[in-house]
Structure formats: C-alpha cells, structure tokens
Amino acid sequence: MDTAKNMEGVAIDPTTILKNCGLKRTLGRVKILDILIELDRPITGKELLNRLGTDAVDPASVYRTLNVFFDLEVVHKIEGADNINRYALNRGEDMHPHFTCRTCGKMECLTMTTFPHIDIDSMEEGYLVERESISLVGLCPRCRL
Numbered sequence: 127m128d129t130a131k132n133m134e135g136v137a138i139d140p141t142t143i144l145k146n147c148g149l150k151r152t153l154g155r156v157k158i159l160d161i162l163i164e165l166d167r168p169i170t171g172k173e174l175l176n177r178l179g180t181d182a183v184d185p186a187s188v189y190r191t192l193n194v195f196f197d198l199e200v201v202h203k204i205e206g207a208d209n210i211n212r213y214a215l216n217r218g219e220d221m222h223p224h225f226t227c228r229t230c231g232k233m234e235c236l237t238m239t240t241f242p243h244i245d246i247d248s249m250e251e252g253y254l255v256e257r258e259s260i261s262l263v264g265l266c267p268r269c270r271l
C-alpha cells in the first residue's frame with residue numbers, strides 16, 4: 127500500500143498526526159488513526175469498533191478519543207441522514223459536501239466538489255452558526271450498476 131498523503135502531498139502517519147496536535151502516542155490512538163487513514167471515508171463509531179475488533183478494549187474510550195480528535199481538528203464529524211455521526215480524517219482539504227449511498231450506506235467526502243458559499247454575515251443578528259454541512263443522498267457508482 128502506498129503511504130497515505132494529505133492534500134499538500136505530505137505523508138501522513140499516526141505518529142506525526144499525534145505529535146502535531148500534542149497528544150501522547152498511545153496504541154489505541156494509533157490504531158484508530160490507522161483505520162481512518164486507510165479507509166479515507168467517514169465512518170461511524172460502531173464501524174470503527176467493528177474494525178478495531180478485539181483491539182477495542184473499551185468502546186467508551188474509543189468514542190472519547192474521537193471527540194478529542196474532533197476538538198483538535200484531527201477529524202471532521204458529519205451527521206448522517208440516520209442522525210448518527212461519522213468521522214473522517216482531516217487531510218487539509220477545504221470544507222466539502224458529503225455523499226451517502228442509500229443502498230450500501232457508505233458516506234464519502236466529496237473533496238473535489240466546492241462547498242457553496244453561504245453568506246452568514248447577511249443573516250439576521252442573534253444567530254450563532256456552529257456547523258455547516260451539505261449532504262447528498264443517492265446511489266454510489268457501485269450500487270448503481
């Protein structure tokens with residue numbers, strides 16, 4: 127397998143990611159990052175736990191780690207149509223829409239698609255926008271066949 131790279135073509139690996147955000151290198155964090163790097167698409171905590179298999183000693187600590195990664199902007203979090211959050215590694219890409227296949231349920235980051243500019247400044251006063259997202263739902267190329 128080729129070494130994973132970010133949008134600037136810089137190689138990404140768990141050790142570097144953890145060092146850059148000032149987190150201690152623990153086996154659990156490394157294994158979670160390995161999976162997120164390899165998959166390259168947003169996954170639910172449950173799918174992550176399944177992939178960790180017997181390595182997931184404590185589901186609560188896996189979810190805690192995901193939240194720490196989110197707070198430190200290591201991952202972005204997207205809520206699916208099923209209201210379940212999915213997590214994907216940040217690779218230095220711009221804000222992007224996400225596509226969910228209604229047949230296989232897989233979500234993908236549409237990093238090549240531009241996110242429409244929403245003029246938040248023109249909104250009435252008093253609103254605090256905490257999250258912006260654009261979700262596309264349909265059939266992925268594999269399920270469309």
Ligand SMILES: [Zn+2]
Pocket residue numbers: 227228229230231232265266267268269270
């Ligand atoms: Zn599909």
Ligand SMILES: [Zn+2]
Pocket residue numbers: 168202214222223224234235236
């Ligand atoms: Zn994404």
